[in-house]
Amino acid sequence: MIVDHLGRQFKNMRVSLTAACNYACTYCVPNGKRLLRAQNELSATELLKAVVILQKAAGIEKIRITGGEPLVTPKFDDFLLGVMNLGLEDVSLTTNGQLLCKKKDVLIKSGIKRINLSLDTLKPVKFRQISRSGDLKTVQEGIEMCLEAGIKVKINMVPLRSQNADEILAMLDYCLDRGIELRFIELMRMGHLLHGSEFHRDFYAMDSLLEQIAKKYEFTRTDAPYDSTAVRFEIPGRGDFGIIANESEPFCRSCTRLRLSSDGYLYGCLSSSNRQFIGDLLDLPSHLVYPKLQKILVSALHDKKLAFQGETTVMKFIGG
Ligand code: SAM
Secondary structure (H helix, E strand, O other): OOOOOOOOOOOEEEEEOOOOEOOOOOOOOOOOOOEOOOOOOOOHHHHHHHHHHHHHHHOOOEEEEEOOOHHHOOOHHHHHHHHOOOOOOEEEEEEOOOOOHHHHHHHHHHOOOEEEEEOOOOOHHHHHHHHOOOOHHHHHHHHHHHHHOOOEEEEEEOOOOOOOHHHHHHHHHHHHHOOOEEEEEOOOOEHHHOOOOHHHHHOOOHHHHHHHHHOOOOOEEEOOOOOOOOEEEEEOOOEEEEEEOOOOOOOHHHOOEEEEOOOOEEEOOOOOOOOEEOOOOOOOOHHHHHHHHHHHHHHHHHOOOOOOOOEOOOHHHHOO
16 A cells, blocks of 8 residues: 555545536636547546556545536446446535436436535526526526435535625525535635635635624534545534635645546645656556556655645636
């Protein structure tokens, strides 16, 4: 097992199926241009091969399917059905939810139990302003479909001071009413936000969030698993919510995440653009592939930081 001086090892892997996305969210895409697939993206079969060898080489136990937007690529069905059969401890999906209803059959057939859905607002006009595409009602139908099918839903909201910070309580109530855990993601200095004023204009810190929520609810902080990204809170008798506090309370010291991009690169840390190509290893015999992977994984683990620093890497490539 590959472990660093802080005891960190890779256990969770985020697999980006494609860099293409049907949204162009203002904080993710600077120019509003529709995101296209990367050149030379791996097929579903190749991505599945990568998961299998990393399960063995790195001890990956949990997979999160992400993107871009994972539901826009035709390889989604094959990858989902394949990855559910690999004996992993957990498989989950991160999606903007726009195509959830269209994917109902394969989602149910796969037996997936958990979906994280990104939703920043409950106002239709604001929705179009932030995501620059899509339709709020369709996303909400997707949420109801999942709940009816017994698929657990968590909603991720990025609070932005100039855009949706006035909806923190409304979003929380929407989620609590449906037994959904809402997770607020502090804005991260990724891509075009690393430099310039936009990050400082829109960053909404954990303290401010808690202040807003305290206007309506009493809550207590609860224990979260060792490598959880979220700080978790309980509103007695009502439900839970979480905050992914990259800036206010970074979780880097216990991070177990590894990321695989759709074009076959491994990233050890969101705060580092260092990456290692593994697309050319997938068909090598075991005695050649594992020693090479061992070196790559040591290097990827070495890239992990002690605190979140931001990066020019854009989330669309590595899926957040
Ligand atoms: N398309 C999928 C979705 O919408 O969930 C998966 C990819 S998206 C890049 C994953 C998550 O990253 C979304 O919840 C999005 O809001 C979040 N995200 C993107 N850029 C971000 C940033 N600069 N700071 C915080 N979260 C960000």
